[in-house]
Amino acid sequence: MSTEVNNETEAEIDLTEFSAIAEHVLHHMHVNPRAELNILFIDPEPMEELHLRWLDLPGPTDVMSFPMDELRPGTAESETPAGTLGDIVICPQVAARQALEAGHSAAEEMLLLTVHGILHLLGYDHAEPEEKKEMFDLQRTLLLTFLAERGA
Numbered sequence: 001m002s003t004e005v006n007n008e009t010e011a012e013i014d015l016t017e018f019s020a021i022a023e024h025v026l027h028h029m030h031v032n033p034r035a036e037l038n039i040l041f042i043d044p045e046p047m048e049e050l051h052l053r054w055l056d057l058p059g060p061t062d063v064m065s066f067p068m069d070e071l072r073p074g075t076a077e078s079e080t081p082a083g084t085l086g087d088i089v090i091c092p093q094v095a096a097r098q099a100l101e102a103g104h105s106a107a108e109e110m111l112l113l114t115v116h117g118i119l120h121l122l123g124y125d126h127a128e129p130e131e132k133k134e135m136f137d138l139q140r141t142l143l144l145t146f147l148a149e150r151g152a
Contacts, residue, residue, distance in 0.1 A: 002034065007041040011092035013110070021111050024146045025118045026085075030074030034082035037121070039114060040089045047091040062094045063113040065120035072123050088117035111146070115139045 003022040005015040018039055026035065047060035069083035090113050092106065099109035116139050126132035
């Protein structure tokens with residue numbers, strides 16, 4: 001996988017951990033190993049600008065996904081073609097607030113948001129109840145298998 005992870009914030013972020021979870025998710029979703037993915041951590045102000053520009057919603061949000069080549073999950077017999085999956089942008093400060101409310105660490109929240117963002121890039125959505133159940137069940141399974149394999 002060609003995953004680039006960058007942190008433009010003051011938050012302490014283990015970039016290799018986010019590269020590893022991206023690799024885990026893309027492997028389990030049968031995405032071509034040559035697919036490209038970018039993960040960027042940014043502060044609330046630029047996140048708010050993106051949120052307003054692309055979704056016309058005020059305030060910073062936790063994660064936004066920007067698909068490029070509209071790749072979809074493959075299968076064990078047929079992985080996706082190589083291409084650019086897209087960009088995921090995460091705001092650590094918003095994630096930290098959500099983590100506090102959820103009762104887990106900011107790092108765990110950002111790992112969850114990474115999985116969530118990748119699933120959006122792969123065409124999953126949560127607008128309808130059936131879609132939400134499918135996407136949220138899948139993101140939970142992917143995160144838990146990642147954490148179990150890492151011994152977390």
